[in-house]
Amino acid sequence: EIVLTQSPGTLSLSPGERATLSCRASQSVSRNYLAWYQQKPGQAPRLLIYGASSRATGIPHRFSGSGSGTDFTLTINRLEPEDVAVYYCQQYGSSPRTFGQGTKVEIK
Amino acid sequence: QVQLVQSGSEVQKPGSSVKVSCKASGGTFSNYVISWVRQAPGQGLELMGGIVPVFGTTNYVQKFQDRVTITADESTSTVYLELNSLRSEDTAVYYCARDSHAVVVPQAVGYNWFDPWGQGTLVTVSS
Numbered sequence: 310e311i312v313l314t315q316s317p318g319t320l321s322l323s324p325g326e327r328a329t330l331s332c333r334a335s336q337s338v339s340r341n342y343l344a345w346y347q348q349k350p351g352q353a354p355r356l357l358i359y360g361a362s363s364r365a366t367g368i369p370h371r372f373s374g375s376g377s378g379t380d381f382t383l384t385i386n387r388l389e390p391e392d393v394a395v396y397y398c399q400q401y402g403s404s405p406r407t408f409g410q411g412t413k414v415e416i417k
Numbered sequence: 418q419v420q421l422v423q424s425g426s427e428v429q430k431p432g433s434s435v436k437v438s439c440k441a442s443g444g445t446f447s448n449y450v451i452s453w454v455r456q457a458p459g460q461g462l463e464l465m466g467g468i469v470p471v472f473g474t475t476n477y478v479q480k481f482q483d484r485v486t487i488t489a490d491e492s493t494s495t496v497y498l499e500l501n502s503l504r505s506e507d508t509a510v511y512y513c514a515r516d517s518h519a520v521v522v523p524q525a526v527g528y529n530w531f532d533p534w535g536q537g538t539l540v541t542v543s544s
Contacts, residue, residue: 342528342530344530344531346462346531353512353534353535353536353537354462354512354531354534355534356530356531356532356533359517359530359532365532397461397462399462399530399531401527401528401529401530402528404476404526404528405464405478405479406452406464406527407464408461408462408463408464409461410461411461411462
């Protein structure tokens with residue numbers, strides 16, 4: 310199965326700064342079938358990005374995804390207090406579908 | 418827009434079983450893979466398996482294959498997760514999630530992202 314490794318484990322930034330989250334796969338993700346989810350405390354995960362770079366419906370433009378093959382990035386421009394959450398990447402190009410271990414984003 | 422509503426929290430003893438439900442409303446359900454994902458306290462997300470209700474076909478992640486049964490009742494648009502031989506390590510929030518796209522073949526291996534998700538069901542295993 311494909312192992313996804315996310316870094317850093319925790320990101321602590323000030324409001325308005327840019328957050329850059331990494332997701333690295335143990336082997337190439339088929340067709341760049343990679344998604345990003347946001348999970349706020351006590352809530353279910355929420356889809357942000359699919360297909361590595363397509364924003365889901367209703368997701369603010371400050372969230373963007375990029376990358377291909379084994380290296381993917383989620384960027385949050387102009388960080389807002391409401392962006393405090395854990396962010397997970399998931400590959401869905403190979404079975405079983407797998408998740409990264411998450412990156413926690415905090416506000417200083 | 419489909420919504421997934423799960424059953425309430427459970428407390429179970431080690432060695433027993435638990436059955437959690439996930440009811441779909443407001444949209445199409447039967448020809449999508451409905452999966453179960455669990456999250457232990459403070460941990461990440463772990464796929465357990467899924468079902469395509471209209472075909473009844475299932476697919477389980479190997480780690481859970483011996484202890485998990487996923488079933489569906491099309492008449493009530495409900496999918497169930499049953500986990501047997503519970504141990505303390507099974508304490509977790511269990512989520513159901515629907516694939517983003519309907520299946521094109523009758524197998525429960527989805528090559529789609531998960532959207533939407535249920536609200537989660539906390540299962541506590543404690544003596």
